[in-house]
Amino acid sequence: MNIKDLEIILKESNEPTFRLKQIIKSIYQDGILDFNKINNIPKLLKEKLIDFKILSFGIDELKEGVDSVKALLSLEDGNFIESVLIKNSTGFTVCISTQVGCAMNCSFCATGQNGFKRNLTSEEITDQILFWKNYLSDKKIGNITNIVYMGMGEPFLNYENVKESIKKFIDPGFFNIGARSISVSTSFPSSVNIEKFTKEFPQVNLAISLHFADNKKRSLYMPINEKTDLLDIQKFIEKYLEINNRKIFLEYIMLDDINDNEYDANKLIEFVKVIRKNYLIHINLIKYNSTFKNFNSSKKEKIIKFEHYLLREGISVTVRKSMGEDINGACGQLAGKKII
Ligand code: SF4
Known part of the structure; x- marks a missing residue:
């Protein structure tokens, strides 16, 4: 508004x-x-x-699934974004978008394949929560307990507007949501903005979309790795844990025969172990949801094997339940297009 x-x-x-x-x-x-x-x-x-x-946008379509609802929102300039409401154990999590499209061009991601159009304004970001708040209050089915910046776009390439939106979310006069209930996920394009964020919002959770612990592979599937690679990420995590001394999350999408073999698990273990306070690192293994691209999710047994391999090495890890696949609203599936 x-x-x-x-x-x-x-x-x-x-x-x-x-x-x-x-x-x-x-x-x-x-x-x-x-x-x-x-x-x-x-x-x-x-x-x-x-x-x-x-609201600064219109509601073009709503698609309700078993555990989630996806909204296609039409912006005033004719662009579309998507936003997803996901049921959790105590209420609802909202996955919000920060850009129209994404310039990061990760090859396994539906958003990335559509290119970048523009940044969302802080109003367009906060209005997504307004919209879902109203949806829930009309249906009288619960409240928003968590916000994740994991929808379309790379939040740290739209830092000022993301920052304004977080301020509104945590402000007791506005949304009044606890900073610890908010998570920002990044593919790590700019250590400058990520450092600013860490200082400005020390209580907001930070998740790094790692997905590969081998530089060659990461560069192949996530071109941003050519600019800020695994060593940069390690250096940043060291600094983050020194200053912040709180948990940091690494997101790892499980792609069949691409990053789910013993070699990849060993690289991930190596990546984590060289970091001094590595007991504060938590890895989320995420089941990949097929998009229009030729990537498949790792088999269930392989994901469990991968998890056990990490656990044996004392690494904190969980396999995250993937919600919203039935409505194309899961990780890597938000394309900002008509819902089909
Ligand atoms: S995975 Fe994230 S950073 Fe990569 S293209 Fe998709 S939205 Fe952008």
Whole structure:
């Protein structure tokens, strides 16, 4: 929601200064997206706000799956993004997008294959949570407990807007979500922005999309590795754990016969073991969901074998349940296209 525009209307209408706070509470905390449904504002003001758009996008399509819902959102300039709501054990996690497309061009990812169009504004990022809050409050089925920046785009290439959105999420006057319930995932394109983030939001979780522990392979499937490689990531993790002393997550998508063999497990063990406080590193093994590209997920037995191999070496690891495959809303499947 464009708060500045709303402020102007309230001023022009000679509304008392507390009015803005009242409206913000109803929208951001109660999930009300219709001024007519806000009880404590005057009728005359409701009439003045009749054309004021709360969300910065339209809802083009919604696809509901067993454990998740995917929304295709149409932006004002005609671009599309996707956002996913996922059931968790205590409520709901929202996976949000930060860019239209992605310039990182990871070969196994549907978003990357569509190229980069533009950064989302901070409003377009926070409005995704507004939208899902309203969806949940209408259905009366629970609350948002977690936010993950794992949708379309690379968050650290849109750092200023991502930063503004996190500020709103954790602000008690707005969304009031605990910093520890927010996770930002990166393929590691810019150590400068990641360092800034670590200082500015020490309580927000950081996940690095590692996926390969061999430089040649990582460069082959994730071109960004040519710029910031595994050594850069290791150096950063060392620094992060020195300053922050809290858990850091490594995401590892399991691709059949590409990064799931004993060789790859050994490289991953080597990668982790050279880092001093490696007991603070946690690896998430993620089942890959087939997109239009010719990549397959590793077999279940192979994923378990890989996990056990790491566990035997004392490495903290879990196999993450992949949600949303039935609606093409799982990791690597968000393409910002019509839902088919
Ligand atoms: S995996 Fe992430 S960083 Fe890579 S192309 Fe997809 S959205 Fe971008």
